[in-house]
Amino acid sequence: MKVFGIAGYSGSGKTTLIEQLVPCLVMEGLRVSIIKHAHHGFDVDQPGKDSYRHREAGAFEVLVTSPQRWVLMHELRGRPEPSLEEQLQRFSPCDLVLIEGFKKQAFPKLEVHRKATGKPLLYPTDPRVVAVASDEPLETSLPQFRLEDYEAICGFIMRFTGLRRRPALGASS
Secondary structure: OEEEEEEOOOOOOHHHHHHHHHHHHHHOOOOEEEEEOOOOOOOOOOOOOHHHHHHHOOOOEEEEEOOOOEEEEEOOOOOOOOOHHHHHOOOOOOOEEEEEOOOOOOOOEEEEEOHHHOOOOOOOOOOOEEEEEEOOOOOOOOOEEEOOOHHHHHHHHHHHHOOOOOOOOOOOO
């Protein structure tokens, strides 16, 4: 399982980029998973639903399953947030985990920069930034991409991680 990050400040376009990269990577025959770090509280559940009521009653974990998907909700209840390494261990086997956020963690990442955010660049102080996608040309020796150059970014990630195109499932050899 390869790990590659998409890092940048809020409003830079990280989610949009990942949303476009995933189909490109899947078309290459790769199985892709994503970790998104949220700096704020969030809830994937809805008040009034049975699973929400179970969690509110004090359940430590609630697993909801259906023929289409399943989700496991784990309440920390005051315990510390698990580390990125601990979270990665929870994934089913896959080819690539894209990480959105965790910009200070030690893994290779592509910086997403948008001039309008007014935020500083990460790559001058983060040696783990291995490429940049931006809406403006930057003075750096790192590989640079336009924010919308999804196929080139996909190709870069595959080359950087050493991943190769896989035949589609069910394809004859």
